[in-house]
Amino acid sequence: MAENLKPSSGYAPVIGLEIHVQLKTKSKMFCDSPNNPDETAPNKNICEICTGQPGTLPVANREAVRLAVIVGQALNCRIEEYSKFDRKNYFYPDLPKGYQISQYDRPIAQNGYLDIEVPGENGGSASKRIRIRRAHLEEDAGKNIHPEGADYSLVDFNRAGTPLLEIVTEPDIASAKEAKIFLQELRNIIRYIGAGSADMEKGTMRLEPNISVRKPGQLELPAYKVEVKNINSFRFAESAIEYEIARQAEILKEGGMPKQVTMGWNEKAGQTMEQREKEEANDYRYFPEPDLPILHFSKEYLEEALASIPELPAQKRARFKREYGLPDADIRNLTEWKELTEFFEEAISELDELAGKALPLKFAKMAANWCLQDFSALLNAAKINPLESKVTPHNFAELIKLIEQSKISATAGKQVLAKMFELGGEPSRIMEDLGLAQVSDAAVIEQAINKVVSENAKAVADYKAGLQKSFGFLVGMAMKELKGKGNPQVVNDLLKKKLE
Ligand code: ADP
Ligand code: MG
DSSP: TTTOOOOOOSSSSEEEEEEEEOOSBOOOSSSSSSOTTOOOOOTTTTHHHTOOOOOOOOOOHHHHHHHHHHHHTTTTEEEEEOOOOOOEEEEOOOOOEEEEEEOOOSSSEEEEEEEEEEEGGGOOOEEEEEEEEEEEEEEEOOEEETTTTTSSOOOOTTTOOOOEEEEESSBBBBEEEEEEHHHHHHHHHHHHHHHOOOOOTTTTTTEEHHHEEEEETOOOOSSEEEEEBOOHHHHHHHHHHHHHHHHHHHHTTTTTOOOOOEEEETTTTTEEEEEOOOOOOHHHHHHHTSSSEEEOOOHHHHHHHHHOOOOOOOHHHHHHHHHHHHOOOHHHHHSSSSHHHHHHHHHHHHHHHHHHSOOHHHHHHHHHHIIIIIIIHHHHHTTGGGSSSOOHHHHHHHHHHHHHTSSSSSSHHHHHHHHHHHOOOHHHHHHHHHOOOOOOHHHHHHHHHHHHHOOOOOHHHHHHTOTTTHHHHHHHHHHHHHHTOHHHHHHHHHHHHOOO
């Protein structure tokens, strides 16, 4: 139960999350059919086992178990020495066996937590601990398809038997915003570990929030809770939770008591709709799966698993702050996109080599900005990730260096990056080919300035009479004379000198 509940001031939401993550394994949870969430041809990745034919036997997927263990460890859970599978019995056309193999009283992981950064007082941020009750392995069901207007339904078993990790939090979350932050952090952890794509839009991460509301002054948790299904994006998650909070608070204000039900989020209507009264656990007649052995985790196995966990998002954020002094928002945006972070880090190590000795912090800032702005825009437009692009970290680092050394202007740099993105290649070559090299040669710039000064006597006089604006105008004219390629700093300095 929620820790140290204080009496609620006002109507206070109480939220616990159940999250299903599809694990990224080659084959399904209990057979060797391919586990491919992108398969579009129906009933392609199936076999006797995942379609529940009589007389077949399941075999647990070693990699799915390993991923479940390390996600559990990353969520600071206790991994017991023994874990087992159970049958959860229910009937549904997409569940041909008549039961789902899941875990009941011996889940792989229990009693963990995840610390998230939530908005604090005075616009700052605060750390909040969300306790993880458990994480267990189970198999997914198939998909029922109801073609529009047809008087029949279809079943696609491609998803049947794919490995899911179900993660259940304690009801420690106090707003839709906190739920979203928690989900994003969890998604990033799953992705950093490589345990799954954790993509809500694609259904490889699914959320069922449980929501209740406490009355003003209420100390204990509400006796009811409402579960919401059919949420398939971060945006829907926020809207559905906010809608439920308002709906329940309204009932409480009128002296009523919300019913304990399962609701579905209806995006078109922008509201939740009642689906069914919730089953009790004993309706499922859970019992130990007799066809699978008990899992035993040796000390060595668990140590090895723990050692294989890569740097997690929170650690990476702290390191980026320490090593590069980047602004918090930049760090957050960078680390939200795992592949972009990897690209950034490779570019930084290239810059390290190019810079010779200690890398100036300014390089890291520039690299982060270019990653987050122009490079991200190109990637998003092409719908690819940084590791698939023709821009190598080495060439990206070269470009940053050219800009930093004023061999090319930032504006021209954008053109060069776009060309690199389109065709690949070295930025210095592209810069030459496009004639974009920045002019820093004092003699060339002076010549342009002399011309501009002699042709714009009035602006010169205005400037000398104290009109600052005229200086900008003259810089603009000189830049035009230099076809936009003059080094702005040199143009400024020489013009100032000339007008003294
Ligand atoms: P059930 O046995 O009905 O599945 P659980 O107690 O196991 O219910 O909890 C399921 C989920 O509901 C958990 O994520 C838990 O944190 C959350 N939960 C429990 N009580 C509440 C409550 N009063 N309000 C909101 N969420 C709750
Ligand atoms: Mg479940």
